[in-house]
Amino acid sequence: MAAVTLTVWGSVPAAGFAVPPPNVSAAMRAADAYHDSGAYQKDFDAVIAQASQYLAQQAPKVSHPAIxxxxxxxxLSNWPQIHANHYGDFDHGDCSRLPAGPCGEHAWVRLAQAPVFPATRQLIRQAEAEHVAVFLLTGRHERHRADVVRNLHQQGVTGWTAFYMRPDGEHRPAASFKPEVRARIEAQGYHILETIGDQPSDLSGGHAQRGFLLPNPFYSVE
Ligand SMILES: [Mg+2]
Incomplete structure (x- = not known):
């Protein structure tokens, strides 16, 4: 039997792409494996351990240290929602079928059931013990404050000095909004030892001595 002559996508000149885009299903399987194997948790905890060490080293050197x-x-981890939605990002869906989706953003925040990352909770407790002020800074809007605070309290996270949220109606990228807030914290006399987050926009823009970027292959925000 004669071999079939194939023309394979990717072997002919692509229309405007140097390489074909990644296959989305394969990317989802890889992200699932990264999470479910425990590698995500290990990588996450390794970054927090470095942040903890840096905090212990640097806090005694400055006045009014902060993170x-x-x-x-x-x-907080949104993994139950992320997994239920197969990495989809949408506002609506009542989360009544968890661990199956759909579980939209509004209902998920109202549920206040995001589990804590124990390593980060421990870092916050370390900061309190070492008299380092803790500031929370989220891109979530003010209208969600009560639900997010309830979620944090239920997960044993307390003791922060201030919790900054995005004003309702404000839609600037985090890379613009977050450094401004850090500048306001500095203007109150604090020395920000470190800024910690899962998005590059949590670290960019200065107003912190050092940044720690946590792993997040599951989504990105501006
Ligand atoms: Mg984040």
Missing amino acids: VLDVDETV
Whole structure:
């Protein structure tokens, strides 16, 4: 039998792409494996361990030391929602079928059932013990404050000095909004030792001595 002559996508000149885009299903399987194997947790904890060590080293050297923490995928994990939605990002869906989706953003925040990352909770407790002020800084809007605070309290996260949220109606990228807040914290006399988050926009823009970027292959925000 004669071999079939194949023309394979990717072997002919692509229309405007140097390489074909990644296959989305394969990317989802890889992200599932990264999470379910425990590698995500190990990588996450390794970054927090470095942040903890740096905090212990640097706090005694400055007056009014502080740290700034993002919330989602930094203090609280949205994995139950992310997994239920197969990495989809949408507002609606009542979350009544968890662990199956759909579980939209509004209902998920109202549920206040995001689990804590124990390593980050421990870092916050370390900061308190070493008299380092803790500032939370999230891109979530003010209208969600009560639900997010309830979620944090239920997960044993307390003791922060201030919790900055995005004003309702404000839609600037985090890379613009977050450094401004850190500048306001500095203007109150604090020395920000470190800013910790899962998105590059949690670290960019200065106003912190050092940044720690946590793993997050599951989504990105500006
Ligand atoms: Mg985050």
